[in-house]
Amino acid sequence: MKPLFAVKSFGLADIFLLLLWIGIATLTWHFMHGADHFLELTREALGKYFKVRWLLILHITAGGGALILGPFLFWERFRTNYWKLHRRVGTLYLLAILASGLSAVVLAFTTAYELNWHYAFSLQVWVIVWIASSFIAYWTAIKKRFKLHKEWMTRSYIVTVAFVISGSLVKMPFIQRLGDFSEILTTFIWFGWSVPLYLYDVILAFRKKG
Numbered sequence: 001m002k003p004l005f006a007v008k009s010f011g012l013a014d015i016f017l018l019l020l021w022i023g024i025a026t027l028t029w030h031f032m033h034g035a036d037h038f039l040e041l042t043r044e045a046l047g048k049y050f051k052v053r054w055l056l057i058l059h060i061t062a063g064g065g066a067l068i069l070g071p072f073l074f075w076e077r078f079r080t081n082y083w084k085l086h087r088r089v090g091t092l093y094l095l096a097i098l099a100s101g102l103s104a105v106v107l108a109f110t111t112a113y114e115l116n117w118h119y120a121f122s123l124q125v126w127v128i129v130w131i132a133s134s135f136i137a138y139w140t141a142i143k144k145r146f147k148l149h150k151e152w153m154t155r156s157y158i159v160t161v162a163f164v165i166s167g168s169l170v171k172m173p174f175i176q177r178l179g180d181f182s183e184i185l186t187t188f189i190w191f192g193w194s195v196p197l198y199l200y201d202v203i204l205a206f207r208k209k210g
Helices: 012-033 036-040 043-073 076-081 083-109 111-115 117-142 146-169 181-209
Strands: none
Touching: 012 043, 012 146, 043 083, 043 111, 043 146, 076 083, 083 111, 083 117, 111 117, 117 146, 117 181, 146 181
């Protein structure tokens, strides 16, 4: 078995994945740092989320865990040399999505509807796509259809990253000047996962055709 961190065999793919992980970890830290005030767990800090504060904390922390764990599952060297650990990390990733996704369902049916129905609906669809793509990835792994497993894991992680990217974009001043916050956020939620998924499947189609 080749050492996982052998410098001489550390290729471009490994470097790219490392840089990707650093970028995602930085984005995750920045996004979650913006929610630090929720940890005060006071009515003043949480506002409308006070009654569902533990679900909110679970949603944020489990979602952050899925973001950090995801890139390890695409690391070919890690997957090949440490496949048992890869499987455990994959299980943790799936559990993190399940915890974050189910708590998001409750939040979408409660606090999100206080903003407006189309914002809540966009969140519900996002969560359904997130959980469904992740469990299809799990099912294909159980069936040992590893090519399909990799494709569905990619879809799952695209949706995982999408919400953080969308949430970060709507905080930018030039985006906020486009209109009402709730309308902008709803648009970016749809845009954040649907467009990348579409582009990914277009790329897959061209690869299979070639």
